[in-house]
Amino acid sequence: MSLKTQLAVVRGLGSAKNGTHHWWGQRVTAVALVPLTLWFVYSVIMLTGAGYAEVAGWLASPLNTVLMLLLIAATFHHVQLGLQVVIEDYIHTEITKLTTLLFVKFASVALAVASAYAVLKIALGA
Amino acid sequence: MTTDNRPLSPHLQVYRFEWTMAYSIVHRITGVGLAVGTIFMAYWLLALAGGADSFATAQDLAGSIIGRLLLLGWTWALFYHLANGIRHLFWDAGKGLDLGTAAKSGHFMVASSVVLTGLAWIAGYSMMM
Numbered sequence: 001m002s003l004k005t006q007l008a009v010v011r012g013l014g015s016a017k018n019g020t021h022h023w024w025g026q027r028v029t030a031v032a033l034v035p036l037t038l039w040f041v042y043s044v045i046m047l048t049g050a051g052y053a054e055v056a057g058w059l060a061s062p063l064n065t066v067l068m069l070l071l072i073a074a075t076f077h078h079v080q081l082g083l084q085v086v087i088e089d090y091i092h093t094e095i096t097k098l099t100t101l102l103f104v105k106f107a108s109v110a111l112a113v114a115s116a117y118a119v120l121k122i123a124l125g126a
Numbered sequence: 127m128t129t130d131n132r133p134l135s136p137h138l139q140v141y142r143f144e145w146t147m148a149y150s151i152v153h154r155i156t157g158v159g160l161a162v163g164t165i166f167m168a169y170w171l172l173a174l175a176g177g178a179d180s181f182a183t184a185q186d187l188a189g190s191i192i193g194r195l196l197l198l199g200w201t202w203a204l205f206y207h208l209a210n211g212i213r214h215l216f217w218d219a220g221k222g223l224d225l226g227t228a229a230k231s232g233h234f235m236v237a238s239s240v241v242l243t244g245l246a247w248i249a250g251y252s253m254m255m
Binding site: 027030031033034037038041044045046047048049052053055056059068075076079082083086092111114115117118119121122 | 154157161164165172174177178181182201204208212214215218250
């Protein structure tokens with residue numbers, strides 16, 4: 001039995017002052033992804049059937065490099081936020097949930113960094 | 127662990143079917159499918175960075191029957207998630223939330239995703255002519 005008052009027991013367990021942070025992050029990336037994905041789909045259509053030199057040349061142009069990096073950043077941030085909600089909704093065993101969440105977060109960052117590296121390697125001609 | 131035995135709220139089987147609920151779960155399914163698709167996007171970019179040989183392998187993979195079917199699925203999933211995502215943004219602004227409008231915008235969204243997928247693939251194939 002604790003001698004703490006009821007208020008002291010619950011203090012700090014309420015709002016972590018970031019209740020809308022996840023929601024807002026998902027909307028910001030969603031808004032950014034509207035033009036970025038349309039640009040990406042348009043680009044992929046225009047590159048259909050193109051060879052290595054043409055595709056590499058397309059990606060190496062400054063505008064396309066920057067847009068692709070922005071697409072990568074927004075996409076993988078949006079992906080990990082979205083998958084987090086799915087996992088939290090369906091996995092109720094704490095250890096499995098935590099493990100799956102960590103896997104998704106790490107995989108998203110790893111894929112984002114690998115993708116960005118590939119884009120920069122083409123762009124900078126390394 | 128006590129977490130496995132907690133009471134559950136009423137689930138799908140107690141509710142009458144509504145198109146809006148189907149559109150909602152498909153939004154989630156397409157989202158997960160697109161997340162899987164990002165693995166292929168990352169692979170495609172890395173193959174490009176790897177040089178002409180590895181890029182040719184990636185293009186062969188994408189151009190195979192299974193590759194094309196996957197890309198077709200991802201194209202539709204992308205347009206669905208994009209169009210429905212815009213629908214969500216309108217809801218976030220407080221617009222179109224009444225039942226009639228929500229159902230209508232849903233039907234329009236699905237039709238748009240199918241039409242845009244068709245147009246994108248027609249445009250893609252016309253590039254190879």
